[in-house]
Amino acid sequence: DSEVIPTPIVIIDQDSDPNSTIVEITFGDRLGALLDTMNDLKNLGLNVVKANVYLDSSGKHNRFAITKASTGRKVDDPELLEAIRLTVINNLLEYHPESSARLALGVAFGALPPRENVDIDRTRIQVHDDGPDQSLLYVETADRPGLLVDLVKIVTDINIAIKSGEFDTEGLLAKAKFHVNYKGKPVSRQLQQVLENSLRYFLKKPTTEEASF
Template structure:
């Protein structure tokens, strides 16, 4: 019963913690779905024995405190951004252009602090994009949220739009989880707290080209992240007359780790062209720091 109206609980998620000393099991209801509406809620609740695995049964539990509101990035699993005493996890934004032929896959994680990301989906829709499918999975206490995104019924292929997607997601993360600013390069300008550790662009920049079959090569780039980085990389690749077939754009905290399937006139890059591409990328990716130091 909620606000005098009976609701059918369709699904629920719990955090369960067992204290081996006192033998007390603590249950925490972190969210449930009723009438096709997602809420985060901690309400008086009596639940029957909860079957967790083939060997474990837990007794009846009672949860207290009433607090119901729509889920978004500000409302994290179990609590909002109140986990200030905990170490801030590393935010990861992955844009995958290779796994799905028809859609761009965006994967986002920030430890266990993300909710249903309704605000992020709205921001992507405001870019003229359609979120066709979504999923949430937990791996080693890290919640990974995936969106399948299309534009006009097709995969997003415009590098400018892909960079807008990346920056939009990071901006939303900074807005609803301000503690993430100390782990993101854009936290330097837009966050409440700049990163404590700075990435040395000369040390962090690695560019490798490897064969990936007779028709394409794999370009791996790792460098310090910054706004507009993807556009810089794609422009450099285009200036060398190399084609990009697909890409995986991975932002891990302060570092960008990107992969591109590239080719030249329908074939993999030869050793000479590979070296030209590597040298160009290394020069331009390291140049911003060099220019600043020269003044």
């Protein structure tokens, strides 16, 4: 079967809307209305306040605006953001089993494990000033479950605050863009180096499954 499987893309966007978390899901033009996904998000204690679909040359994009049911505000807890991401991906794997060949989580949960893994040496980390009171941190690395939570923990453990950002799952890759600051100021060159070293050290470590013999 030489059918080309599109790259599944899941975007969690904290930048576009001040009041809600935007989740965008694309898998070529194969996705339906995603009613089960919406239902599963409600079961996480979330409200889908708006859902729409738009088409462009890269496919059909399903966009949801999500708030926490308890507060009516956007989701700010990294554990819950990761739960949203994994819920969306698990539904993709369930209803579109062919997507598992293009998802890192297909290794653990999918019908078809990916044919290739992302080389960990392809990890890219960049930090640069982004205006007078913040910096932009960009991380691109091999995806794995729990990655969003781990990245947030590494950054905040060295007292760098994350104001907002976006976390994209593009097939086997994860791409994070975080607006960060240190005590209301851009991250200094010295602290940028500490941040970069911490992230590189963590991202090069094998996960528990890979490390066990």
